[in-house]
Amino acid sequence: MVAKTMGTEVSGLEEFESIVRVLRFFAATRNYSFLDRIGNALNPETVEVALRDALRTFSSIYDASPADEKGLKYYEYEEGRRIRLPAKPSEGEVAAFLRAVWQDVGVARRVAIMAMSVPAREER
Amino acid sequence: MGVVTFLSVGVRFEANVEALNMVEVSGNYARHRRVPYVITEGGRLKVVYVPAVSGESIAHGYQVALAEEAKALGLPVCSYCSIGEFLKSMDEEHAAEKFDGKVPKLSGRSKKEELVSVVGEIESGIVRKCVVEDVGGFLYAGNPPVKRTSRFMVSYALPIKSVATYATLEPQLHARHARTAGERREGAAEQMIYYVETGTAVYGFTFNLDFAGVGVSSYSGRALVDDVKKRRLAAARALYRVLSSQGFGAKLSRFLPGGGAVAMVATLTERPFTVTSPIYDGFAESTRERLERVKATFGEKGYYFEMGKDGLKTPEDVLSAVIETLKKEGTI
Numbered sequence: 001m002v003a004k005t006m007g008t009e010v011s012g013l014e015e016f017e018s019i020v021r022v023l024r025f026f027a028a029t030r031n032y033s034f035l036d037r038i039g040n041a042l043n044p045e046t047v048e049v050a051l052r053d054a055l056r057t058f059s060s061i062y063d064a065s066p067a068d069e070k071g072l073k074y075y076e077y078e079e080g081r082r083i084r085l086p087a088k089p090s091e092g093e094v095a096a097f098l099r100a101v102w103q104d105v106g107v108a109r110r111v112a113i114m115a116m117s118v119p120a121r122e123e124r
Numbered sequence: 125m126g127v128v129t130f131l132s133v134g135v136r137f138e139a140n141v142e143a144l145n146m147v148e149v150s151g152n153y154a155r156h157r158r159v160p161y162v163i164t165e166g167g168r169l170k171v172v173y174v175p176a177v178s179g180e181s182i183a184h185g186y187q188v189a190l191a192e193e194a195k196a197l198g199l200p201v202c203s204y205c206s207i208g209e210f211l212k213s214m215d216e217e218h219a220a221e222k223f224d225g226k227v228p229k230l231s232g233r234s235k236k237e238e239l240v241s242v243v244g245e246i247e248s249g250i251v252r253k254c255v256v257e258d259v260g261g262f263l264y265a266g267n268p269p270v271k272r273t274s275r276f277m278v279s280y281a282l283p284i285k286s287v288a289t290y291a292t293l294e295p296q297l298h299a300r301h302a303r304t305a306g307e308r309r310e311g312a313a314e315q316m317i318y319y320v321e322t323g324t325a326v327y328g329f330t331f332n333l334d335f336a337g338v339g340v341s342s343y344s345g346r347a348l349v350d351d352v353k354k355r356r357l358a359a360a361r362a363l364y365r366v367l368s369s370q371g372f373g374a375k376l377s378r379f380l381p382g383g384g385a386v387a388m389v390a391t392l393t394e395r396p397f398t399v400t401s402p403i404y405d406g407f408a409e410s411t412r413e414r415l416e417r418v419k420a421t422f423g424e425k426g427y428y429f430e431m432g433k434d435g436l437k438t439p440e441d442v443l444s445a446v447i448e449t450l451k452k453e454g455t456i
């Protein structure tokens with residue numbers, strides 16, 4: 001069981017990068033609740049509900065944040081500290097993620113782990 | 125046989141359209157608390173998410189009622205608990221009023237005997253000055269730290285199992301008006317719209333109250349006050365009040381739930397005994413059978429009360445019968 005979840009599949013997480021970015025945004029603003037629910041989920045239903053809540057909250061923040069002249073959106077999470085907002089994940093990315101989670105709930109845990117790590121390269 | 129000192133109550137209540145427990149407000153959206161729930165469907169186990177009310181929310185309502193009842197009986201309640209801010213004696217600042225500003229401290233090169241005596245002094249000082257912290261416990265995080273465990277326990281309120289899938293959550297649209305004439309701020313909309321998630325379900329929860337621990341030290345087991353019976357009476361009356369008025373939950377100002385208690389059982393025992401959780405069908409019969417078994421096994425006293433039986437028509441009848449029995453037994 002353990003062997004199956006290691007090696008090859010970890011590199012396959014790139015297709016969920018936009019979801020990792022949204023979760024990374026919550027980690028950066030110290031709102032760990034969605035990350036913890038997704039990372040600790042024991043079944044796919046839990047991931048679905050947590051992701052829905054995370055995207056709902058992210059939508060609220062995204063839509064309420066003003067864009068600069070380049071069209072980039074920033075969120076001020078503390079006095080004087082702002083962070084660039086990632087793009088909303090596409091419908092296809094979310095669907096692919098949920099499909100993967102229904103096959104192996106461990107995917108959710110690994111996505112949550114990625115979100116808490118330092119990104120390997122500068123993100124767009 | 126001894127005295128009955130342990131009360132356990134199981135309640136089922138119907139709440140139509142309520143916002144009893146809100147968590148996480150994001151933007152203009154306030155979310156109702158929901159929890160994962162395992163149910164059986166077609167012989168298979170399945171996880172569903174249902175609206176829920178945390179035990180903390182019910183405990184808050186109970187302690188508000190306790191502060192009121194204690195004051196009405198002329199018992200001491202500290203200034204924070206009096207206004208429903210249950211910070212308890214969490215640090216030196218909040219414990220100060222119980223000790224006229226001088227909270228006992230360790231001298232530095234502390235010996236074990238000194239620790240035991242200072243801890244005892246702090247606990248008894250707080251218990252004497254505040255019935256809410258006596259019954260509801262506290263955690264003093266000073267030097268030395270002192271913990272008093274709550275004498276009451278309360279479960280989450282969860283939709284009853286057999287109809288859990290009929291529980292619903294729905295966002296309701298609300299509008300808040302801004303001033304239109306005169307000094308309207310630039311950019312402020314005339315109406316702010318926001319959504320509040322409402323829940324509807326038949327909920328069940330359990331409440332236990334251990335009268336034996338009221339006014340008694342957690343450390344030495346000795347009585348700390350001489351008005352123990354009066355304090356127990358306040359604790360019992362507070363439960364009556366909170367169950368009768370459904371005085372718990374968030375947003376009661378505009379979301380006072382339609383509905384009320386549809387079933388209730390209560391037991392009084394000498395030692396801890398918890399009623400079968402009301403989320404299960406047949407919880408009343410199960411409680412009665414289990415209680416009979418416990419009485420036979422330990423040779424202890426035990427009383428059983430059920431709404432709808434023995435002339436107890438309403439929740440108030442059940443709770444009055446409980447209080448009458450406690451008086452008859454000399455507990456309160």
Ligand SMILES: [Zn+2]
Pocket residue numbers: 201202203204205206212213254255256257
């Ligand atoms: Zn107090």
